[in-house]
Amino acid sequence: MTYKLQLQELEKKFGSKSVLNRLSLDVEEGEFMVVLGPSGMGKSTLLRTVVGIEPLDGGKIVVDGEDVTRLPPHKRNIAMVFQNYALYPNMNVYKNIAFPLKMIGESRDVIDKKVNEIAGTLKIADALHQNVTTLSGGQKQRVALARALVRNPKLFLLDEPLSNLDARVRYDARQELRKLQQELGHTFIYVTHDQTEAQSLADRVAVLHNGSVEQIGPYDDLYERPETTWVGSFIGEYPMNIIDGSVIGREGSQIGFRPSWVNEGNDGIQLTVQLCQAAESGFFIMSTMDGKSITIRVQKRHKIGSTMKFSLRRYNVYTDNRLVEEFGK
Amino acid sequence: MYYIKFHFLQTFNRIKDYDGTMPKSHNLKYIAFIIPALVYVSALSIFPAALSVYRSFLSPGGSYTFSNYSALLHYGLVKALIDTMLVSIGALILQLFLALFIAMIMVKPFKGNRLFSSLVIIPYGISTVVSAFIFSQIFSAVGGYANSFIVDLGFRPIDWVATSSSSLSVVVIADYWKNTPLVALILFSGLSGLSPSMYEAAKTDGAGAFRRFFSITLPNLAPIMAIALLIRGVSEFNIFALPLVIIGYNPPLITTLIYEFYQTSSATIYYSYAASTILLFIILGYASIVLWKGGAKTYER
Amino acid sequence: MSVNSSWKSNLPLYIGALILSIIFFYPLYVLILITFVPAPLNNLSPYPPQIPPGFTFYNIIQAYSSLNLTGPVTRSFYVAMMVGGLSLALGIPAAYGLNKIGVRTANKFIIFFFLINMMPGIVVAIPISVEFLKLGLSNIYGVALAQELVVLPLSIFIILGGFRALPSDLENQARVDGANLPTTMYRILIPMNRSAILVAFLLSWMTSWDEFTYAVIISPVKSTFPVQLYNYVTRAVSFEASAFALTFTIPVIIVAVVLQKYLKSQSFTGGLSS
Numbered sequence: 038m039t040y041k042l043q044l045q046e047l048e049k050k051f052g053s054k055s056v057l058n059r060l061s062l063d064v065e066e067g068e069f070m071v072v073l074g075p076s077g078m079g080k081s082t083l084l085r086t087v088v089g090i091e092p093l094d095g096g097k098i099v100v101d102g103e104d105v106t107r108l109p110p111h112k113r114n115i116a117m118v119f120q121n122y123a124l125y126p127n128m129n130v131y132k133n134i135a136f137p138l139k140m141i142g143e144s145r146d147v148i149d150k151k152v153n154e155i156a157g158t159l160k161i162a163d164a165l166h167q168n169v170t171t172l173s174g175g176q177k178q179r180v181a182l183a184r185a186l187v188r189n190p191k192l193f194l195l196d197e198p199l200s201n202l203d204a205r206v207r208y209d210a211r212q213e214l215r216k217l218q219q220e221l222g223h224t225f226i227y228v229t230h231d232q233t234e235a236q237s238l239a240d241r242v243a244v245l246h247n248g249s250v251e252q253i254g255p256y257d258d259l260y261e262r263p264e265t266t267w268v269g270s271f272i273g274e275y276p277m278n279i280i281d282g283s284v285i286g287r288e289g290s291q292i293g294f295r296p297s298w299v300n301e302g303n304d305g306i307q308l309t310v311q312l313c314q315a316a317e318s319g320f321f322i323m324s325t326m327d328g329k330s331i332t333i334r335v336q337k338r339h340k341i342g343s344t345m346k347f348s349l350r351r352y353n354v355y356t357d358n359r360l361v362e363e364f365g366k
Numbered sequence: 367m368y369y370i371k372f373h374f375l376q377t378f379n380r381i382k383d384y385d386g387t388m389p390k391s392h393n394l395k396y397i398a399f400i401i402p403a404l405v406y407v408s409a410l411s412i413f414p415a416a417l418s419v420y421r422s423f424l425s426p427g428g429s430y431t432f433s434n435y436s437a438l439l440h441y442g443l444v445k446a447l448i449d450t451m452l453v454s455i456g457a458l459i460l461q462l463f464l465a466l467f468i469a470m471i472m473v474k475p476f477k478g479n480r481l482f483s484s485l486v487i488i489p490y491g492i493s494t495v496v497s498a499f500i501f502s503q504i505f506s507a508v509g510g511y512a513n514s515f516i517v518d519l520g521f522r523p524i525d526w527v528a529t530s531s532s533s534l535s536v537v538v539i540a541d542y543w544k545n546t547p548l549v550a551l552i553l554f555s556g557l558s559g560l561s562p563s564m565y566e567a568a569k570t571d572g573a574g575a576f577r578r579f580f581s582i583t584l585p586n587l588a589p590i591m592a593i594a595l596l597i598r599g600v601s602e603f604n605i606f607a608l609p610l611v612i613i614g615y616n617p618p619l620i621t622t623l624i625y626e627f628y629q630t631s632s633a634t635i636y637y638s639y640a641a642s643t644i645l646l647f648i649i650l651g652y653a654s655i656v657l658w659k660g661g662a663k664t665y666e667r
Numbered sequence: 668m669s670v671n672s673s674w675k676s677n678l679p680l681y682i683g684a685l686i687l688s689i690i691f692f693y694p695l696y697v698l699i700l701i702t703f704v705p706a707p708l709n710n711l712s713p714y715p716p717q718i719p720p721g722f723t724f725y726n727i728i729q730a731y732s733s734l735n736l737t738g739p740v741t742r743s744f745y746v747a748m749m750v751g752g753l754s755l756a757l758g759i760p761a762a763y764g765l766n767k768i769g770v771r772t773a774n775k776f777i778i779f780f781f782l783i784n785m786m787p788g789i790v791v792a793i794p795i796s797v798e799f800l801k802l803g804l805s806n807i808y809g810v811a812l813a814q815e816l817v818v819l820p821l822s823i824f825i826i827l828g829g830f831r832a833l834p835s836d837l838e839n840q841a842r843v844d845g846a847n848l849p850t851t852m853y854r855i856l857i858p859m860n861r862s863a864i865l866v867a868f869l870l871s872w873m874t875s876w877d878e879f880t881y882a883v884i885i886s887p888v889k890s891t892f893p894v895q896l897y898n899y900v901t902r903a904v905s906f907e908a909s910a911f912a913l914t915f916t917i918p919v920i921i922v923a924v925v926l927q928k929y930l931k932s933q934s935f936t937g938g939l940s941s
Contacts (some may be wrong), residue, residue, distance in 0.1 A: 090839045110842040123840035127858045137852075139846035184844065399764025401777060402758045403819060410816050411783050414794035466688075468919040471684050476677055477908070482684045486691045491919060493877040496912040497892040500694045503701060503909075511697050516713035523714070536759050543694060604787045607893075611900055621789045628793050628884070635793070642790040651786055 041066045041101065041224045042087070042192055047249075048095030056082045058248030060096070064226060069218050071235040072228045074245030075271070079227040081109045081120075083245070084194045087226070088117045096310055100191055111140065116185035119196040120203065122177045124169040130156075130180050131165045135187040155183045158217075175206045182214075186221070199234065205209070206288045211237055232272065238275065244268050260295075261366075266358045270291050278331040291355040296321060296334040298351040298365075305348035369519055391567035405600040415646060426632070434640035441627075442618065443641060447648075450620045453609075454602035456538040457545070461598060464542065464543050464592065467550035470583075472550070473557045499613035501540035505612070512632070530617040537609045537619075545601070549594050556590030557583070596656040600649055701909040702727055712932055728841045730910035739895040740914075742807050746891055749811035750875035751868040754822040757815070759868055762826035763856065773827070780820035791816070792884040797924055806886050813881040822867040829863025830856070873922050876915075 042064040049057035056079040061129045064070045072081050085091035087098055090108035100127075105113050125134050131152060138148045156162040159179045165173065169180065178198055185193055197213075199207045215238050218225050229235060235242045236256045243253040252264045256272075263269035269277030275296050282290035284306060297318070308331070312323040319334045322345070339345055351365035369657045425431045472483050504629065505526040513523040527533050560583070568578050606621040615626050620641060627638035700715070705723040765773040792813060798808040825926065837859065841851040859863065879893040893914050899908040 060860075085839070088839075088843050090842055109847070111845040111847055114845075117840075117843045119836045119840060122833060123834065123836040125837065125840075125855060125859075127855075136846075156750065188845070190840060206729070292827075318809040394768060396764040397765035399760040399767075402933075403761035403823060405785050407780065407816065407819060408796060410813060411786050414791045414798070415786055417798075418790055419792040467683065467689055471687070472681060475679060476680060476684075478681075478684070482688060485688050488695065489691060492695075493879075493893060493919065495877075495879050495896050495900075497694065499896065499908055499912050500698050502900060504694065504697055508713060511700070511715060511717065514717065517714045518717075543691070547691075566744075569844055584733075589687075598787050600787075604789065606789055607897075611897055614901075621787075624789055624793065625884070628796075635797070638793055642686055642793060645787055646790050647786065653782075653785055659734055659807060 040064060040099075041068070042194045042226070043097075043099040044083075044087070045097040045099070046095065047083070047086060047093060049079070049086055049091070050094050056248055057086065057093075057096075060245075060249045062243055063255070064252050067222045069227065069238055069240045071239035071242045072226065072240050072277050073232065073253050074230065074246055078245050080133060080230070080245055081196055084117060084196050084228055086117050087192075088194055090112050090139075111183060114188075114190045115192045116188070116190040118181045118185050118196065118198045121295055121301045122181035122198075124172075124177060124180055124184075126170055128169070129165070129175055130167050130169055130172070132164075132360050133169060133180055134183045134187050134295065141188060151187055152183075155187045159183045159186075171279070173216060174202050177211060178202060178210060182217075191224070192225055193225045195225060197231075198227075200229070200231070205363045214238065224252070232274075244271065244333045246271075262353060262360060262363060263293070264360045265292060266355050268290060269353075269355075275332045277353075278329075278333070279355070280326055280329060280331065283351065284326075285352075287354060290357070290361070291358070292352050293351070293355055294349055294352040297358070298349060299333045299335070299347045300301075300350050301337065301345065301347050302333045303346060305346045307344055307346050309343055309344050311342060324363075375615065418639050418646070420644045421636060422643040424636060426636060433633060434636045436642075437637055438640050441623070441637065442564060443620075443623070443644070446618045446620050446623045447532065447615055447644075448589070448643075450603060450605075451536050453537055453541070453619060455597065455607075456534075457541045457602055458595065458598060460538065460542040461546045461549045465546050465553050465585075465594075468546070468550040469553035469557050472554045480548045484552065487545050490551075492544070494544065494607045495611060497540060497544045498608045501536065501608075502612045503544070505536045505539075527613055527616070533613045533617060535631070536612055537605070539635060540608050541602070541605060547640075549598060551592040552597075553587065556587045560586050592656060596653065599652055599656065603645070603649055603652070676926065698909060700910060702913055724928050727910050727913070730907045734910070736911075736914065738889070739892045742890065743892040746807050746811045746882075747872045747875040749808070750814050750818060751872040753815045754818055754867055754871040755864060757819060758822040758826050759852075759857065759864065761823045762830050763852070765823070765827050766830040777820075777824060777827070780823060784817070784820045788817070790878040792881050795881075796885045804885075807891065808933045809885045810882045810891065811875070813885055814875045814878050815871075817878060817881075818871040822871055824871070826860065831861040833859055858922070860880050863929065865937070869922050869925060873919055876919060876922075 040063045042062075043063040045058060047057045047060040048055075052239060059185070060079075062070075062072075080090060080262060086093050088106070088110060093106065096106070097104060100113065100115065102301060105115075125136065125188055128136065134152045134155065135148045143151070152165070152216065156165055157358065159182060160349065161176060161179050164176055164180075166196065169177065178201075181198065199210050199313060202210060211234060227234075227238060239256055241254055242256050242259055244251045244259065246267055252268045257267060259272045263272060263277060266277070266279050270280065273295065277293045277295055279291050279293050282288060282292050285292060306326075308322075308324040308326060310322050310324060314321040315338070316334075319336050320338050321332055321334050323330065323332050325331065333347055335345075335347070349365070352363075353360055354362040354364065386600065387521050422434055423430050423432070425433060443584045446607060448639070469488050472479065492500075503509075507513070507525045510523075510526070517523055524532065564582055564586075565578060568582055573581070605619065606625070609619050609622050610625065615622050618626060622631070624641045624645070627634040627641065688861065700717075700719060703722055703724070703726065705721045705725065706714075731800050750903045765776055795809075795813050798803065799805050799812075802809075804812065833856070837855060838851055841855045842848075876891075877893065878891075879897070883897060885896045889937045892911070896908060898913060899911060
């Protein structure tokens with residue numbers, strides 16, 4: 038299998054703080070890869086090192102089998118869309134999109150043809166001669182995308198491109214982005230802290246923690262079988278419940294289960310209801326157990342302060358925070 | 367132009383405590399871009415200054431000597447220094463005093479404020495040589511506008527350049543006219559930074575106008591006055607074009623003395639190196655005292 | 668302290684403002700008197716009248732026709748242009764570099780530049796003049812090179828302010844879009860920062876137009892406007908001098924007006940906030 042992009046043991050330090058810590062990641066041709074992680078975990082730094090505007094302290098970046106680690110950004114042929122879109126305010130929309138083509142010395146006719154083509158695809162043909170400062174957030178995002186797409190680069194990096202948009206626009210933009218990527222067959226690496234985006238966009242999700250990839254796979258995999266307790270508590274609307282294994286007789290291990298993996302009953306584990314929240318799929322009961330907060334989903338409403346019992350239909354077993362066994366799948 | 371200086375001065379004192387958040391990699395390779403400017407400034411400023419100091423210990427023949435310094439004493443260095451000091455102190459006091467007045471009027475909202483502000487600021491935009499020329503015309507013994515006033519009032523006309531004290535006074539007056547606007551702008555920026563609520567509170571507490579001036583305005587203005595003092599003090603000591611145009615070399619100030627030695631012959635130029643060295647160290651001393659005191663004040667806050 | 672305070676309560680304020688205005692305007696009034704009052708009632712009379720007894724353009728016409736203004740004007744113009752150009756040639760790269768090395772380190776350099784700026788002009792000018800004489804630079808080119816010292820720190824500071832106000836991703840974006848550093852500079856950074864750059868240029872221009880110390884020491888003959896004016900004053904030809912003084916002040920006012928248009932406070936405070 039040949040990879041579009043291979044990152045091998047990337048290292049990056051800011052002072053004494055290690056931001057990328059032997060990070061390795063392979064991305065396949067035509068794949069939509071989402072890099073997911075909490076803020077300040079080096080997601081943006083990762084993209085900046087790949088595109089070449091931030092120098093690496095160690096490791097190798099291979100694109101299409103070619104080592105580009107030491108190439109300057111303008112020789113890598115990798116496009117990137119920045120979080121704030123970084124449109125050139127001294128140029129209009131047309132000139133913004135034409136800029137990368139001008140840089141590779143395309144002729145005026147070719148530039149004109151390509152800019153109009155991509156503007157048509159992204160539905161910004163009407164705005165081509167507008168000043169970029171007058172555009173709406175959604176339009177800016179399209180222009181930034183058009184500018185990235187227009188020169189047909191090997192790879193697209195997107196740094197939280199939807200985070201500056203209103204909720205409604207963001208939803209539409211997300212659908213469009215996915216459609217566009219599938220139609221064009223480009224390889225996208227998309228960085229975000231938003232799980233909904235990861236869930237709806239990604240072929241595979243790479244979860245970033247402490248400067249390296251903690252787990253990689255389709256979103257459902259990450260949800261169902263997080264390989265570490267950290268991924269378990271990071272992924273999902275509610276964090277995975279992690280409790281001491283001795284509760285069900287597994288000394289020295291930890292038990293992880295999703296709120297929905299329980300059955301309410303007359304025996305089993307007992308807890309006191311501290312909060313009961315209604316949702317479409319039932320009621321979420323929040324409580325604490327051995328000082329750790331846990332959340333379960335049941336079908337009946339419970340009074341705050343009452344006690345109830347539940348058993349585990351399904352659970353994962355973790356030793357030293359790593360997944361060792363799955364039960365009840 | 368003054369507005370630029372004004373903005374610049376307003377922000378200058380913030381440079382030293384500015385602690386920005388730029389965690390991004392401190393790419394030291396970018397120092398390469400600064401090197402041309404650094405080299406330029408060093409080659410045309412530090413190097414000549416060092417050359418001046420070195421040559422001040424040389425005789426025209428090239429041997430080491432202190433005779434340049436002893437000759438300076440003979441040629442009235444001490445008087446030139448004292449005169450320079452007098453002019454500097456006189457001009458500084460006059461400037462601070464009047465600038466404070468102007469600034470306090472400028473912060474008051476009244477009809478005609480803008481007109482007043484732009485009128486008193488004009489002199490700073492007039493070139494030094496032009497203002498020197500104007501004052502040489504006002505204070506010339508014959509055909510001088512100051513004397514025509516004095517004669518109109520029934521007094522005897524004054525020969526302004528006859529004595530060294532009247533000559534120096536003329537320089538002080540010309541200098542204060544040219545540079546008070548700058549000091550006023552600095553103080554104005556300080557005054558407009560004071561919160562009105564402080565004054566409201568003081569008024570409520572029954573503090574009168576004088577009380578408010580001495581216990582609120584002055585103490586709060588002290589740091590910015592230090593900046594004005596530093597900037598103007600250094601320039602006062604270097605005052606050159608004004609005395610040269612208005613009173614020539616009589617009496618000499620330290621700068622005109624240096625210039626005169628430089629003009630006279632290739633031998634006396636070594637005296638000007640020696641006098642330059644003395645001026646240089648006075649400036650350095652003055653600047654470090656003000657910076658040090660000013661720095662201490664900033665830390666106290 | 669409301670704007671609508673009565674005239675009476677503001678009376679001391681108005682009197683103070685009036686007296687100060689008169690004090691500060693009087694010297695300019697004298698310049699106008701000398702230039703436009705018919706001789707010999709201007710400064711040629713022993714005790715010239717304070718109220719203009721008449722008005723004439725004769726003095727100024729006479730002065731202009733008998734003087735060769737073109738030489739000093741052209742030279743001053745060239746020097747000012749060179750100083751402005753040098754400010755940009757040295758200042759833009761330096762400001763770019765300072766913007767990249769982090770605020771703390773940059774501020775150390777800025778303070779260094781400003782400390783150098785405090786060096787007495789005459790102390791520096793004499794050794795420079797002696798060395799320039801050997802190098803054949805005792806002319807307006809030497810004057811321009813030396814005057815640059817006066818304006819460079821402020822120019823760097825102003826351009827740096829402009830760069831700091833730009834989002835850093837714009838430069839990154841240009842690099843990603845395939846531009847090398849010179850292209851990024853030429854196509855993105857300089858156009859985006861043009862108002863700060865223009866302000867730095869005009870300021871340098873104006874300072875050079877006014878500068879006297881370096882000019883008179885390095886190039887006492889065939890020099891710039893201020894030196895020529897000084898020569899007229901020492902030769903006591905006050906008509907010519909006043910015509911000169913007026914001529915000299917007009918470009919400064921024009922440049923100041925142009926400058927005012929481009930003044931955005933961010934160009935200056937921007938130097939301190941990233």
